Amino acid sequence: MKISFHGAARGVTGSCHLVECGGYRVLIDCGLYQGGRELDEENAEDFGFDPASIDFVLLTHAHLDHCGRIPLLCRRGFRGEIVTTSASRDLAQLVMMDSAHLQEEEARYRARRHIHHGHAFSPEPLYTVRDVQDSTRHFGRTASYDTPLALADGVNVTFVDAGHILGSACLLLELREGDRARRVLFSGDLGNAERPFLRSPARPPHADAVVMESTYGDRLHRPLGPSVEEFYAAIEDTIARGGNVVVPTFALERAQELLFFLREGQQQHRLPESLQSFLDSPMAISATEIYERHPECFDREVAAQFSRGQDPFAPQGLHFTRETAESMALNRVSGGAVILAGSGMCTGGRVRHHLRHNLGRSQSSVVFVGFAASGTLARRIIDGAKEVIIYGESVAVRATIHTINGFSAHADQAELLAWHGQTGSPGRTFLVHGEVDVMQKLAARLGSGEVVMPRLHESFDL
Numbered sequence: 001m002k003i004s005f006h007g008a009a010r011g012v013t014g015s016c017h018l019v020e021c022g023g024y025r026v027l028i029d030c031g032l033y034q035g036g037r038e039l040d041e042e043n044a045e046d047f048g049f050d051p052a053s054i055d056f057v058l059l060t061h062a063h064l065d066h067c068g069r070i071p072l073l074c075r076r077g078f079r080g081e082i083v084t085t086s087a088s089r090d091l092a093q094l095v096m097m098d099s100a101h102l103q104e105e106e107a108r109y110r111a112r113r114h115i116h117h118g119h120a121f122s123p124e125p126l127y128t129v130r131d132v133q134d135s136t137r138h139f140g141r142t143a144s145y146d147t148p149l150a151l152a153d154g155v156n157v158t159f160v161d162a163g164h165i166l167g168s169a170c171l172l173l174e175l176r177e178g179d180r181a182r183r184v185l186f187s188g189d190l191g192n193a194e195r196p197f198l199r200s201p202a203r204p205p206h207a208d209a210v211v212m213e214s215t216y217g218d219r220l221h222r223p224l225g226p227s228v229e230e231f232y233a234a235i236e237d238t239i240a241r242g243g244n245v246v247v248p249t250f251a252l253e254r255a256q257e258l259l260f261f262l263r264e265g266q267q268q269h270r271l272p273e274s275l276q277s278f279l280d281s282p283m284a285i286s287a288t289e290i291y292e293r294h295p296e297c298f299d300r301e302v303a304a305q306f307s308r309g310q311d312p313f314a315p316q317g318l319h320f321t322r323e324t325a326e327s328m329a330l331n332r333v334s335g336g337a338v339i340l341a342g343s344g345m346c347t348g349g350r351v352r353h354h355l356r357h358n359l360g361r362s363q364s365s366v367v368f369v370g371f372a373a374s375g376t377l378a379r380r381i382i383d384g385a386k387e388v389i390i391y392g393e394s395v396a397v398r399a400t401i402h403t404i405n406g407f408s409a410h411a412d413q414a415e416l417l418a419w420h421g422q423t424g425s426p427g428r429t430f431l432v433h434g435e436v437d438v439m440q441k442l443a444a445r446l447g448s449g450e451v452v453m454p455r456l457h458e459s460f461d462l
């Protein structure tokens with residue numbers, strides 16, 4: 001029995017862990033490395049194992065850094081079965097398809113540049129839409145929470161609600177090889193108990209070994225309530241000034257959360273019923289439609305709303321703008337609109353058009369509600385740039401800039417420690433999905449048992 005780590009090892013993206021037991025090989029997640037072009041090479045490198053030798057892929061959730069290398073795995077020979085929850089399956093297919101479109105676009109762009117520079121060079125995309133279509137054929141059984149699934153002789157898995165995004169799960173692997181039995185628990189990404197509409201992370205089962213994420217292992221989140229209040233206040237002030245509110249939005253989870261809070265704000269009379277809001281992102285619109293098809297994933301209150309025929313993601317005055325022409329028409333709206341558009345870090349997508357039209361207007365505002373990596377347009381605006389370049393043009397920043405930090409989809413240090421404390425004093429804990437200094441701070445507080453921070457491709461006996 002062995003475990004090895006082929007991604008998110010001393011880093012936060014590219015989750016990919018391999019368990020071997022009784023001749024079977026089970027991969028837990030197969031995510032993309034994210035963070036800029038310099039990671040293209042990391043994504044294209046050898047997996048560290050033969051994809052054709054893998055029997056099962058178990059997917060914890062549909063974020064790109066957990067599912068984004070599945071099409072590449074299939075392209076390189078994987079022929080086994082992918083098992084996940086029904087909601088994760090729908091979302092992962094959307095996320096992988098979006099990623100393939102971006103990869104193809106990027107490859108075309110690079111090919112044009114090379115031709116421009118006189119080189120005969122045709123850079124291949126990491127994978128294509130066709131590869132994603134092929135990989136969807138490998139999705140097999142769907143998992144229900146808390147119901148053990150027999151994968152193979154001596155290999156059982158149970159999906160447990162992780163409360164992170166729709167369909168997300170922690171995985172308990174129950175392994176048997178000869179007279180040796182082991183219970184290995186993977187946290188996946190753990191949610192934040194304060195989040196709306198999803199259930200809180202479920203109490204984890206006991207395990208001999210735990211593989212735990214540590215994204216926010218060194219800090220405590222601000223409470224959600226004041227952040228939502230700040231969001232409402234920013235909208236009210238901007239509408240009163242006659243401007244628009246532009247919210248750079250991640251398509252998965254954050255967009256649905258904002259729609260949920262807009263609706264709640266109207267119901268609690270914190271926001272006007274006449275408020276006009278626009279979800280200007282085809283990807284976020286599709287994700288929202290998937291959310292609406294999975295009421296089984298929600299907490300009791302929101303599930304009851306669905307059964308009464310109410311849609312918690314549909315504030316009054318909401319418009320979905322899927323077509324480019326509809327999106328362009330928004331540029332003529334001079335005030336009174338809340339525009340949610342991707343990408344969250346403003347590195348691409350329609351939000352850049354809205355920033356070009358609104359950043360220079362002192363009546364408008366831009367509200368950042370998510371993580372912004374250094375080097376991105378979002379980061380420059382948050383850091384107080386007086387002028388930014390968008391589509392090659394210089395745009396003065398006169399709009400009011402809000403940065404609201406309480407909307408995290410991840411557990412903080414206290415929640416990680418509490419979750420780990422319920423796993424029954426595991427003999428060994430592997431920390432993954434975190435920066436090294438963050439993992440060290442978390443490790444120092446984990447109490448009894450050995451704590452390991454595996455390196456890329458490092459392997460351990462279980």
Ligand SMILES: [Zn+2]
Pocket residue numbers: 061063164189
């Ligand atoms: Zn995640």
